[in-house]
Amino acid sequence: MKKRVKVLSFALAGMMMLAGCGSKESAGGTEKEGDKVFKVGITQFAAHPSLDAATEGFKKALEEKGIKVEYDEQNAQADLNNVKTIADNFVGDKVDLIFANATPSATSALNATKEIPIIFTSVTDPVGSGLVKALDQPGENITGTTDNHPDGTAKTINFITEEVKAKEIGVIYNSGEQNSVVQVEEVKELAEGKGTKLVEVSVSTSAEVKQAAESLVGRVDAIYIPTDNTVVSALESVISVANSKKIPLFVGELDSMKKGAVAASGFDYFDLGYQSGLMAAEILSGNKKASEIPVELPKSLTLVINKQAAEAQGLEVKDEWKDLGEFYEGE
DSSP: OOHHHHHHHHHHHHHHHHHHHHHHHIIIOOOOGGOEEEEEEEESSOSSSSHHHHHHHHHHHHHTTTTEEEEEEEOOOOHHHHHHHHHHHHHHHTTTTTEEEEEHHHHHHHHOOOSSSSEEEESSTTTTTOOOOOOTBSSEEEEEESSOOHHHHHHHHHHHTSSOSEEEEEEEEEOOOHHHHHHHHHHHHHHHHTTTTEEEEOSSSSGGGHHHHHHTTOSEEEEOSSSSSSHTTTTHHHHHHHHHHHHEESSSHHHHHHOSSEEEEOOHHHHHHHHHHHHEEEEEEEESOOOGSSOOOSSOEEEEEEHHHHHTOOOOOOGGGTTEEEEEEEO
């Protein structure tokens, strides 16, 4: 009789221990996947409208996908030293994912980690800059979106040569930005194919941009600015020269066009960032790895002509231009 009581006591104690363990787990020991808050580091190379819009699009996509995120958002202010420090800090903080906005930010992130997933955007040449092996076969921990639509630059250069009849095109860029070097080479090839000469002026900082623009006066019939972070951050100084000297100014993206350039062939960077955000959602939800997601191009492309800027820079706006794209008349 005593022996039976002893056995029952041990059995009861064991059941209580199991029940205790179960209650602890259900009380919060195991976090439901849908309740998890991911830590995402955002490294943006510089502050200007296109990059800002891409970051907002990225966040919006994650929000709409129901992914809960705590952001650590950092802006390098176009300083390469800052870019490296930001990437290293994200790795030290063990973030769940890095969103790299612009080529320098993406390069530094990839140099800092081969384990944390990286999603990039606003990158002109992902392959040439060494970020991915191929657009359809990115690296083990990186993928994203490129802002280099294969027809984008060609549309703008065709407009400059065929509608403006420019024989010399000035281009201002930072030769230290790989994305800009790639674009300038493309512009040069396109221009020469139209019998047009390209006059290149390189800068190292935004403080040099106005002087570079002034150096083109009397030498060119039009100016083209690629999606160069250094130059775009000081675009107002180029617009000022273009307006005062009646030199038509063209740019590589729509946000800069809205500031006061004649035309750009582009897309909404918010949409490009949104595409990147959808990629991040796939990774954070565990559906895919970065290596399984091909790099994506912009999904739309439009030539947009700024009528007010055209008039300010000495061009007569033609009605037939609406057949080439659409007019922008200010907000």
